[in-house]
Amino acid sequence: MAHAFKATIVEVRAVAPDHVELLLESPELSQAIPGQFCHVLTPGMLRRPISFSRIDAQRHQVGLLFQVVGSGTAWLAQRAVGESLDVMGPLGRGYEPPVDGRPWLLVGGGVGIPPLFAALERWGAGRRQPIQVVLGARRGDYLIMQDDFRALGVTPVLTTDDGSLGQRGTVIPAVIEWMVRQPESEVMACGPTPMLAALASAVPASAGPVQLALEQRMGCGIGACLACVVPAQPVGPEGPRYRRVCTEGPVFRREELVF
Ligand SMILES: Cc1cc2nc3c(=O)[nH]c(=O)nc-3n(C[C@H](O)[C@H](O)[C@H](O)COP(=O)(O)OP(=O)(O)OC[C@H]3O[C@@H](n4cnc5c(N)ncnc54)[C@H](O)[C@@H]3O)c2cc1C
Numbered sequence: 001m002a003h004a005f006k007a008t009i010v011e012v013r014a015v016a017p018d019h020v021e022l023l024l025e026s027p028e029l030s031q032a033i034p035g036q037f038c039h040v041l042t043p044g045m046l047r048r049p050i051s052f053s054r055i056d057a058q059r060h061q062v063g064l065l066f067q068v069v070g071s072g073t074a075w076l077a078q079r080a081v082g083e084s085l086d087v088m089g090p091l092g093r094g095y096e097p098p099v100d101g102r103p104w105l106l107v108g109g110g111v112g113i114p115p116l117f118a119a120l121e122r123w124g125a126g127r128r129q130p131i132q133v134v135l136g137a138r139r140g141d142y143l144i145m146q147d148d149f150r151a152l153g154v155t156p157v158l159t160t161d162d163g164s165l166g167q168r169g170t171v172i173p174a175v176i177e178w179m180v181r182q183p184e185s186e187v188m189a190c191g192p193t194p195m196l197a198a199l200a201s202a203v204p205a206s207a208g209p210v211q212l213a214l215e216q217r218m219g220c221g222i223g224a225c226l227a228c229v230v231p232a233q234p235v236g237p238e239g240p241r242y243r244r245v246c247t248e249g250p251v252f253r254r255e256e257l258v259f
């Protein structure tokens with residue numbers, strides 16, 4: 001059963017306009033699997049789900065990298081080193097490790113980029129198969145963590161909606177280009193639902209597992225309130241089955257979802 005506890009902030013980094021990364025010290029959170037999330041209490045007794053941007057089990061540290069979009073994230077962005085956060089986690093179903101012997105494509109959109117960095121950091125070292133990272137954002141200065149990927153030896157393909165950095169448009173043309181060259185690749189992605197829906201259709205059936213992490217709005221984060229449900233397979237005469245993103249996701253296999 002998930003419980004709330006305190007985690008101390010050991011570093012605060014301004015990583016881009018409106019984007020802050022907090023490093024927390026917490027033996028419990030540092031047991032996370034990439035793709036899982038932390039439910040952080042903000043004033044008004046509401047919690048906000050944030051993915052782990054880095055997970056360091058040896059140093060007992062995790063990163064939370066978020067964009068300021070409203071009151072909860074604005075409050076989080078004003079926190080200082082030495083303060084502690086009331087957290088629950090690690091929560092949800094994370095990514096399954098990549099399959100040996102297949103090329104690996106990681107696709108992140110906006111604040112969906114951090115969990116993919118955590119995945120590459122965890123599972124990327126020593127793989128002999130090719131790895132491709134495609135990152136997309138609305139504008140160039142929102143393309144977070146590029147240098148972190150480069151530090152792991154992977155040069156990301158960059159795309160922006162406004163063309164201010166990298167290829168103009170969505171991540172999808174770069175995904176298709178890669179899949180034509182490496183049709184057996186397995187895919188991990190996180191980002192806005194329209195991006196994941198487009199990706200789910202663009203990746204051919206020849207691919208390995210396609211794992212998609214959803215950024216659904218949440219309430220309780222532990223399976224009780226049903227605020228986070230999404231339509232899922234199987235779709236019967238009565239309609240689709242609904243699944244809770246907080247406990248049955250946020251990572252789902254492509255074939256489990258209905259877009
Ligand atoms: C599993 C999971 C992992 C997440 N990981 C991250 C992360 O690593 N970094 C990050 O920046 N954000 C992440 N998010 C989104 C983050 O939870 C929201 O941005 C945050 O809760 C907004 O809180 P707020 O009080 O600042 O904004 P609010 O005042 O609650 O909302 C401000 C605006 O943001 C929109 N919004 C709020 N939540 C979401 C959401 N989940 N999806 C789309 N739009 C939303 C609202 O509709 C509104 O327009 C994640 C969400 C989920 C479900």
Ligand code: FES
Nearest residue numbers: 219221225226246
């Ligand atoms: S957020 Fe309450 S059931 Fe998922």
